[in-house]
Amino acid sequence: MATHDEIEIEVLRYHPETDSEPSYRTYRVPFAHETSVLQGLQYIKDRLDGSLTFRWSCRMAICGSCGMMINGVPNLTCSAFLREYHPGKLRIEPLAHLPIERDLAVDQTDFLEKLASIQPYIIPAESKAVDEGPFTQTPAQRERFYQYSECINCLLCYAACPQYGLDSGFLGPAALALLHRYNSDSRDVGKADRMPIVNAQEGVWACTLVGYCSEVCPKGVDPASAVNRNKVISTLDYFFRFMAPRGASE
Amino acid sequence: MQIVQTDVVIVGGGGAGLRAAIAVAEADPDLNVSLISKVVPMRSHTVAAEGGSAGVVQTEDSLDSHFYDTVAGGDWLCEQPVVDYFVANCTREMVQLEHWGCPWSRKDDGDINVRNFGGMSTARTWFAADKSGFHILHTLFQTSLKYASVHRFDEFFCLDLIVVDGRCQGIVAIEVATGEFFRFEARAVIFATGGAGRVYPCNTNAGISTGDGMGIAFRHGVALRDMEFVQYHPTALPGSGLLMTEGCRGEGGYLVNKDGYRYLQDYGLGPVDPSPRPKAMELGPRDKVSQAFWHEDRQGRTLETPLGTAVHLDLRHLGRAKLLERLPMICEMAETFLGIDPAEAPIPVRPAVHYTMGGIWTDGDTATNLPGLFAAGECSSVGIHGANRLGSNSLAEIVVFGKVAGEQAARAARAAPAIDARATTHEAEASMQSALALLGQDGDQRLADLRDTMQTAMENGVGIYRSAEGMQTACQTLEKVRNDYSRVRLDDKSRAFNTEWLTVIELGFTLDVARAMAYSALQRTESRGAHQRLDGYEKRDDEHFLKHSLAYAVADAPPRIDYEGVVITKLPPAERVYGGMARQEGH
Amino acid sequence: MPKRSNEPVFWALFGAGGVVAAFVLPALIVVTGLAAPLGLPSPGVLSYERVSAFAASLPGAAFLFVVISLSLWHGFHRIYHSLHELGVHRGLSVVRVLCYGTALAGTALTAYLLVTAI
């Protein structure tokens, strides 16, 4: 690593075995033009303090492991660079609104349970044997759900959502975006099964369209649009549910 | 120690592990499946695969053609009956993924679209833009949530197998969040633990690709096959090793040296065509394209970059619209990591370690030679990749053989004898004690230093081109690192979420994998596929080495290297020919 | 099955009010709050006769009803949620009754005044 400069990184530390609450610790880290924030943390762990705990894996912004708060903003540390913060310093904290497991690692179980609850899989109209070949799906049909399928489950949007922070019962941006992804897929007919989740207070109705979720999404998914389009869908369903003929789709 | 009684344990939550879990659940919903992964499944390295997955689908294509390309691509070190099964089942599995929701890219009429890939005679690579692995993994993960019999143990680190009476009867794992030990008693175990790219310093792999399953199996006397064949992907970013998919070249990208010259024409891959010709130029197999870089580099025709020499991957002529449709993530990565717009400027690339062709020996049904243990995916060597894997065969492999592993393990679990709880407890206690000893040990060695020394030794000695002298040096260094490993000292002696501790355990596995690679390489005195020598063994030697290597662990000594024959049924060994003279099967 | 929320009723009123407030209020505030009191461009913009005639006309009454009532629903819905965000917790609380009660009472009063004016 061609080292050009040093930067100060302040890290929130919390150890469940010994600490009653988190506290900050500061490290000085050398960096080059291409050094990512993640590599800065790896430097600390390799050379300064092996006990610093954080998750990482792919280093290319697709596995969704390394989301953290960098100077108060949710971000993937593998694709943020130390040079962007120099000559200032960095304050790195675990993703906001999620319980801290240890240091920079948060507890993800709540999201995983919510993801499972939305039935995130194709519910087909009728079972089709593999031998019958693939479903036909035009590029236009695919485009109707595709952006929502690009969610990497990094939880940055949960760290961005104050409503989730205030009430973790809220299903949250990513789970609702994925719910919308399946409801919008031409191969799926599971919408009726998923609408009760949407219609609940903990579904779309806990959202006040802060909009920060879409702002911080590293993959250009727009969870806010998924949630708020479903408010319209849920509202229409609320008023017109008794008028629609019950049958095929129920 | 906590105890979990289950029927089938699957270690690894990537594509192969998830496909296996679904297969068990579909084969027999009464079987309890424990899916153990050191990360939450969608973080697994399958997520990073970009280009796509092979499956014959076009009318002018044929299974024979896919078979031929795979066997020739593997320099004939492939188990031909297994390849036969593989090519016959790829498309089926791609369709299955489609039914489960995988957003494959489509043609205008709504049919599946396919792209060209290196070493393939025709376009047969199914793709979801350039996030194929990501979409496959998330499709499998989300689909797996349907099955009530699949119980996930996310962020559980597999420490060891439990082997009693010559039979695999479970595993020992550490719950990462607490550091608590868990004993999983199972009638069948599937390893789907992925590759070992982290043996090398510059690789395309995720941090978790540390060869854990290979290392664990190896220590229990299971053979590691063909470990000397390590694939360098020709187009990775200098320094970081981040992958620029072969799909870039499948879509028509050029590789040029510092003079702007498409140098691959000088390495038997010509003629130069303006648009992609299968199996020629940039669509050559990865081993040959990476080797061509090495020669260009030696002759001073590469570019100097701050992070090492490179050539240019030039996509400009494809146009912005096509780049954004077919290669959006490449555009995004080039922008993020290099500040380059591929529609405006070429991308500097160089080879980086990408894939372990070898792995845990299995038969064509994914059974290892340890009863009760199965293996699938990159950690395994089921026999389809030979000496060089073709791009897009590995995503197909994880689903084709993940399914086989699930079905076979389900069958084995139903037939298995009762578990001897007393003996498994004893075995598990021993594993736990050795892990705790690592945590407590005092010493003067720093983890990162040991890792760096190992990786550098492998890159220098067991790289794209190899010599006896270099490999011997690497072996010596590895033995020294192994020795120093017992004096590693941890900063963190606590139990909860102690990633330093787990990384040390991983390094132990990685180190064993590195040794299997280096010693296997040293003893193969020929050049074949990804194993190329410079010291008088530049030619393929079918007479002596049309054989798989088998590395076995030996207590306190280097691995023992054995050999076994290659099963050849319909395609006898011949010269590998690419470029204008290449055989285009099925055309 | 999760319990269905009645929020669509309030959200629909909030949304309709948001549209009205966005498109109409700026100009209306200029007229009633700034131009008329300042006598711009001339005194008498909001003369009793003029406003009475407007309020007594069907379109005028409808306009005033829509603007006043929906703005109330919009405003108090948001105020209610903001109070929650500032730590006042939701539920059938006093706050809720106060917020939506004001909007409802305002709507009723507006309707009454307009009906009697016509």
Next chain:
Amino acid sequence: MAVRRPYVRPMAGWWRRNPFYIFYMLREATSVFVALYALQLLYGLYTLAVGEAAFDAWLVSLRHPLFLVFHGVALAAALLHAFTWFNVAPKAMPVLYLGSHRVADRTLVWAQYLIFAVISVAILGVVLGG
């Protein structure tokens, strides 16, 4: 034996932590002025029903500097509300297609500004010009 003891951070003062949140709260605060202005109109309507004297007294009261300031702030709030409302409206609308071409969010935002301009000119023109 280690146990999980996840630490939950407090939310107090959350909206001061990020400029985005501060702007959001500003957006939400516009509702106070929307509501107050509506009540103010309602009161005007009430005086209209009581009679000319009461209505004129209300008109006179509007000239008080405090009321002028209030309406100035309310105008700013209404404009901020309009700006933020137009920007996020495409997120709640169903996706629109013209033929097979998806209408861009930006187009929808500009269309709203156009409508806003037409309505505003109409109100100002009718009331002030007529």
